[in-house]
Every structure is written in C-alpha cells, then in structure tokens.
Amino acid sequence: MKLPWRVILLWTLPILVVGFFLWQGTFSPNAADLSGNNTANTRLSYGRFLEYLESDRVQAVDLYDNGRTAIVEASDPQLSGSVQRYRVDLPENSPELVSKMRKSGVEIDSHDSGDNGAIWGLLGNLIFPVLLIGALFFLFRRSNNAGGGPGQAMNFGKSRARFQMEAKTGILFDDVAGVDEAKEELQEVVTFLKQPERFTAVGAKIPKGALLIGPPGTGKTLMAKAIAGEAGVPFFSISGSEFVEMFVGVGASRVRDLFKKAKENAPCLIFIDEIDAVGRQRGAGIGGGNDEREQTLNQLLTEMDGFEGNTGIIIIAATNRPDVLDTALLRPGRFDRQISVDAPDVKGRVSILNVHARNKKLSPDVSLESIARRTPGFTGADLANLLNEAAILTARRRKDAITLSEIDDAVDRVVAGMEGTPLVDSKSKRLIAYHEVGHAIIGTLVKEHDPVQKVTLIPRGQAQGLTWFTPSEEQTLVSRSQLKARITGALGGRAAEEEVFGDAEVTSGAGGDLQQLTAMARQMVTRFGMSDLGPMSLESQNSEVFLGGGLMNRSEYSEEIASRIDAQVREIVEQCHQNARQIIRDNRVAIDRLVDLLIEKETIDGDEFRQILSEYTEIPEKEQYAPQLQS
Ligand SMILES: Nc1ncnc2c1ncn2[C@@H]1O[C@H](COP(=O)(O)OP(=O)(O)OP(=O)(O)O)[C@@H](O)[C@H]1O
Numbered sequence: 001m002k003l004p005w006r007v008i009l010l011w012t013l014p015i016l017v018v019g020f021f022l023w024q025g026t027f028s029p030n031a032a033d034l035s036g037n038n039t040a041n042t043r044l045s046y047g048r049f050l051e052y053l054e055s056d057r058v059q060a061v062d063l064y065d066n067g068r069t070a071i072v073e074a075s076d077p078q079l080s081g082s083v084q085r086y087r088v089d090l091p092e093n094s095p096e097l098v099s100k101m102r103k104s105g106v107e108i109d110s111h112d113s114g115d116n117g118a119i120w121g122l123l124g125n126l127i128f129p130v131l132l133i134g135a136l137f138f139l140f141r142r143s144n145n146a147g148g149g150p151g152q153a154m155n156f157g158k159s160r161a162r163f164q165m166e167a168k169t170g171i172l173f174d175d176v177a178g179v180d181e182a183k184e185e186l187q188e189v190v191t192f193l194k195q196p197e198r199f200t201a202v203g204a205k206i207p208k209g210a211l212l213i214g215p216p217g218t219g220k221t222l223m224a225k226a227i228a229g230e231a232g233v234p235f236f237s238i239s240g241s242e243f244v245e246m247f248v249g250v251g252a253s254r255v256r257d258l259f260k261k262a263k264e265n266a267p268c269l270i271f272i273d274e275i276d277a278v279g280r281q282r283g284a285g286i287g288g289g290n291d292e293r294e295q296t297l298n299q300l301l302t303e304m305d306g307f308e309g310n311t312g313i314i315i316i317a318a319t320n321r322p323d324v325l326d327t328a329l330l331r332p333g334r335f336d337r338q339i340s341v342d343a344p345d346v347k348g349r350v351s352i353l354n355v356h357a358r359n360k361k362l363s364p365d366v367s368l369e370s371i372a373r374r375t376p377g378f379t380g381a382d383l384a385n386l387l388n389e390a391a392i393l394t395a396r397r398r399k400d401a402i403t404l405s406e407i408d409d410a411v412d413r414v415v416a417g418m419e420g421t422p423l424v425d426s427k428s429k430r431l432i433a434y435h436e437v438g439h440a441i442i443g444t445l446v447k448e449h450d451p452v453q454k455v456t457l458i459p460r461g462q463a464q465g466l467t468w469f470t471p472s473e474e475q476t477l478v479s480r481s482q483l484k485a486r487i488t489g490a491l492g493g494r495a496a497e498e499e500v501f502g503d504a505e506v507t508s509g510a511g512g513d514l515q516q517l518t519a520m521a522r523q524m525v526t527r528f529g530m531s532d533l534g535p536m537s538l539e540s541q542n543s544e545v546f547l548g549g550g551l552m553n554r555s556e557y558s559e560e561i562a563s564r565i566d567a568q569v570r571e572i573v574e575q576c577h578q579n580a581r582q583i584i585r586d587n588r589v590a591i592d593r594l595v596d597l598l599i600e601k602e603t604i605d606g607d608e609f610r611q612i613l614s615e616y617t618e619i620p621e622k623e624q625y626a627p628q629l630q631s
C-alpha cells in the first residue's frame with residue numbers, strides 16, 4: 001500500500017512543529033538560557049579570550065553546556081572600555097582555566113544545573129532529534145520502498161556529530177588502480193594500524209597523518225577506504241566543508257566529537273576530505289580571519305597534538321589545494337607525509353578500466369587498451385562513469401554485451417555532455433555548419449594541428465556543433481608551432497563565419513573558442529617565452545593568489561611591460577586570424593560542399609572529411625590517436 005503525501009504530511013508536520021518547540025524551550029533550560037537574555041552575538045576565539053584574561057579585561061563569565069560555552073563580560077578597549085558580552089567556546093572542562101579565572105578575580109557563574117536539570121537537558125537534547133529521526137524514517141520508509149540494499153554508512157544522529165562511520169569499508173587495495181606509487185607509500189600505513197608493535201618496539205614514532213594531494217575523482221577517498229579495509233579497522237569520514245557549515249561554534253565541537261568517537265574505536269582511520277575548507281592559512285582572509293573556521297582549525301591541531309601516534313588512530317586528509325593550507329598542518333607530527341595522486345597515465349587508465357570492467361559484460365570487439373588511449377586526462381571517476389554510461393546504453397538498446405558503439409557514445413557523453421536534438425532552423429544550422437567545417441578544415445590543412453576525428457551538428461552539453469580532434473600522443477611538451485596551429489584552428493570557426501556571412505553576421509557562438517585561444521596566446525608570451533619579449537617568465541603558473549574570499553591582483557611587472565604583453569598577444573592572435581581567413585578563402589569550394597554534406601548527414605567522420613577535401617587540395621600527413629574537441 002502506498003500512502004498519499006498529504007496523509008504523510010498531515011501526520012508528520014504537527015509532530016515536527018511540536019517537537020521543535022519542546023526542544024527549543026520547555027525541555028531544555030540550557031538552550032533557553034543561551035537563547036534568552038544571555039545572548040551574546042559577538043564571538044571571541046579562545047585564544048583572544050585568554051589574552052583578554054591575561055590583560056585583566058574579563059569581569060564575569062557565565063558557563064553553559066558543561067563548561068564548554070561561556071558568555072563573557074569584558075571591557076572593550078576599542079569602545080573606550082565599555083563592557084561587551086562575548087560568546088566563547090572553551091576546551092573540554094579545564095580546571096586550570098577555572099583557577100586561572102578565579103585568580104584574576106573573575107566572577108564565575110555556572111548555569112549547568114544539578115541532576116534534575118541535567119536530565120531535562122538530556123531529554124530536551126534527545127527528544128527533538130528522536131522525533132525528527134522518527135518522522136524522517138517514517139517518510140523515508142513510505143516514499144522509498146523500492147530503495148537499494150542496506151546502507152553500510154551511518155550518520156551519527158547526535159546533533160553535533162556529522163561524520164560518517166563505516167565499521168568495514170570492504171574496499172581493498174586491489175580496487176584502487178593506476179596509482180601504484182601512492183599505494184606503495186600507503187601500504188606502510190596499513191602496517192601502522194595492524195601491527196603498531198613492530199614500530200614501537202624499536203622506538204619508532206608512528207606518524208599521525210598523511211595528506212593526499214590531487215584533483216577530484218582520482219580516487220583519494222577510495223584509497224583511504226582501502227587502507228581501512230586492508231587493516232580491517234573502522235573508517236570515519238567527514239568533509240572539511242561540513243566542519244564549517246551552519247552554526248558558529250559547531251565546527252570545533254564536531255572536531256572534538258569526531259576524535260572522541262575515534263578514540264573509543266581505535267585502532268581506526270579518520271578521513272578528512274577537502275581539508276582546505278578548514279585548513280586555509282590562518283589570518284589570511286581579507287579584512288581579518290574567519291574566526292569560526294580558525295577555531296575549528298585550532299581544535300583540529302589541538303586534537304592532533306593531543307594523542308600519540310601509537311594510539312592507533314591514523315588521519316588521512318585530502319585536498320587539491322595544498323598551496324593554501326596553513327603551514328601548521330604540515331609540520332612534523334601532523335600531516336607530515338604528503339602523497340600526490342594524479343590523473344592516471346595510459347597504463348593507469350588500462351588498469352582502472354580493468355577494475356571497473358570486472359562486473360560488466362564486454363563484447364570481444366571492445367579493447368580496454370584502445371579506450372585508455374582515447375581518454376587522456378580522464379580520472380578514475382571519469383573512467384568508472386564512462387563504463388557505467390556504456391552499460392546503461394547497452395541495456396537501453398537491449399543488447400547483452402557492451403559493444404564498441406556504446407563505448408563511443410559514452411566517451412562523447414562523458415567528454416561533452418548529453419546529446420541534444422539537432423536544429424531544424426536552416427539559417428542557424430547553416431551558420432553552425434560553416435563554423436564547424438571552419439575548425440575542421442584548419443585542423444586538417446595546418447600540418448602541426450591534431451587531425452580531425454569527426455565533425456557533427458548534433459548538440460552536446462552547451463555546444464550546438466562539435467569538431468573532435470585526435471591528439472597525436474599524450475603530450476607534456478607543446479611546441480611554438482603547435483600552439484600557433486591550435487590558436488589558428490580555434491579561430492577557424494569565427495573565420496569561416498566572417499568569410500561566408502560577412503563581419504556583421506558573426507555570432508556569439510565563437511565566445512568559448514576566443515577565450516581558449518586568448519589564454520593560449522597569453523601563455524605563449526608570459527610563461528613560455530615565445531614572443532618578442534624574449535625568454536622570460538612574466539607570470540607563474542598559479543599567478544592568482546587565493547586569499548580568503550578574493551583573488552589578489554597578480555601584477556608582478558610594470559605597466560609598460562603589461563602593455564607590451566598585450567601587444568604581443570594581439571599580434572599572435574592577429575597573425576593566426578589572417579592565416580585562418582586565408583585558408584578559408586582558398587578552400588571555399590570544398591567548404592561549401594562539406595557544409596552541404598554535413599547538413600544532410602549531421603556527422604562526418606575524419607576519414608570521409610579528408611577524402612572529400614583531398615579532391616580539392618593536398619593534405620599533410622599526421623599520426624592519429626585519441627579525441628579532443630572544439631565547439
Ligand atoms: N584509481 C582508481 N581506481 C579505481 N577506481 C577509481 C580510481 N579513482 C577513482 N575511481 C572511481 O571513482 C570514484 C570516485 O573516486 P573518489 O571519490 O575516491 O575520488 P576522490 O579523489 O576522492 O575525489 P574527490 O576529491 O572529488 O572526493 C570511486 O568510487 C571509484 O569508483
């Protein structure tokens with residue numbers, strides 16, 4: 001039986017509302033106190049509070065929440081000594097702190113009531129979550145009868161802890177492929193967790209943490225799970241952004257709770273994803289630091305210092321912005337091991353594809369090696385996604401095994417997005433056809449350009465038409481003539497629009513091309529020393545310094561140099577532009593024919609394109625490998 005939504009809401013809404021009020025008010029004197037007349041909206045970090053205490057500015061302290069939260073009355077020198085109220089998060093019950101406060105003559109008032117109050121407080125803290133969870137569970141059961149298998153991860157329902165714990169991840173090193181070096185380094189961490197005696201016996205201090213550095217989707221989470229899986233220990237995880245979201249003060253207590261739970265479950269592994277969200281350099285935000293985040297970070301540092309490596313807890317953190325991390329995090333005794341996890345090379349991609357092909361039916365015409373060669377730049381997550389898309393297409397087409405054609409379609413989809421419906425409107429369609437054939441013809445006739453794989457008018461993602469190129473190899477070095485060829489090719493679309501429809505008719509469709517090619521031309525001048533300014537580096541790779549919320553100005557050179565850079569960039573682009581227009585003019589007859597064919601067929605593959613073009617002009621020879629695209 002399925003209950004209609006209205007009935008579900010009718011039952012749950014009142015429960016939620018009543019629960020909320022009970023929770024807010026009646027049942028929880030603590031919460032009422034804090035939200036009543038004792039509110040202090042200004043927060044003070046613990047460090048500042050100690051400073052205030054030292055300089056005798058603190059007059060009174062009200063303690064709540066078992067001594068973890070304090071409302072502090074202190075004189076504010078900036079407001080000519082008038083008394084202000086601040087809210088401070090204190091570390092776990094600290095007798096030293098209390099005696100220190102007493103010594104400096106601070107009036108202390110504890111609002112944690114006796115047993116009675118504690119029970120009410122407990123009830124208040126529990127009842128709403130329980131009601132809420134009950135209601136959610138009810139909703140979930142009702143609306144999600146068809147849901148998947150039993151989930152292994154569980155979220156701690158306690159209002160403060162938002163981390164996940166898996167008692168067994170069930171993931172082994174065999175499930176992580178193409179990152180052999182990282183795996184080798186992390187193998188040792190498994191031993192730390194499994195046989196700490198081996199290290200402590202000879203007096204070695206076991207490291208506490210390792211930092212995995214790499215772009216999204218390269219398997220950092222997977223690897224951390226595999227360490228826990230191999231060692232057979234529980235896996236705790238939280239994302240840095242969850243530490244700092246929502247209410248002030250919650251972050252630090254989440255860190256505390258996480259470590260508390262971890263200590264109870266040692267040996268275990270803690271995984272902190274996106275650590276840069278909490279771990280940014282302190283005090284770097286524009287207009288002062290972010291107190292909330294810094295408090296959380298301080299708490300994390302304190303917790304990491306607070307246990308010995310041989311307690312059996314290992315912390316693995318992941319980031320793709322190691323450059324913004326607070327140096328305190330990277331000091332010995334914290335995340336002192338840094339392991340980079342990069343996008344896989346062709347061999348890595350083959351082994352990742354092997355892992356994900358394990359449970360899929362592939363027809364014999366599919367070669368994982370050739371998929372790997374066609375997918376430079378794909379991460380593990382992209383490859384997993386690719387095979388899954390292919391499997392879905394196969395099922396949709398009612399075939400019993402994945403064939404080459406599903407793989408082809410899945411690659412296109414993963415690279416360029418979902419296929420759309422082709423245009424019918426013939427004028428815009430014709431313009432797009434000229435634009436794409438423009439890219440393709442330059443790509444074919446400029447010797448240093450990668451060869452065309454196919455031209456299509458079937459829209460994908462944002463693009464109305466696409467030209468795919470096959471890069472000649474997985475290149476790390478690109479020559480000046482190759483860069484110029486790419487800029488010319490990227491201008492091919494716009495040049496064709498201009499030559500065929502006239503300057504007044506050009507469209508915004510070339511916007512993406514122009515952005516790409518301008519960036520390339522600029523890099524030639526400022527980074528690769530490929531202009532008249534000579535072999536000088538005028539900008540570093542990450543020239544934009546990310547500080548807190550904003551980008552800093554990057555100028556490291558004078559205005560005069562800046563305008564010379566602009567002039568050089570313009571000259572490169574202008575040369576390539578003239579060249580592109582010339583090629584279009586010289587091949588107008590062939591282009592008109594190719595455009596007609598493209599409008600009729602919607603897709604022309606590279607061989608057919610070259611075949612037709614060769615009837616009109618000579619085509620330089622090139623090698624062929626994997627696809628890239630130009631929209
Ligand atoms: N090296 C790999 N071997 C096998 N599968 C992989 C690999 N890398 C990624 N995958 C697949 O991609 C999925 C996502 O990867 P994962 O979440 O571990 O990446 P990540 O680096 O943690 O990314 P993010 O930084 O976005 O969290 C994995 O669950 C797995 O299916």
Ligand SMILES: [Zn+2]
Nearest residue numbers: 493513630631
């Ligand atoms: Zn284009």
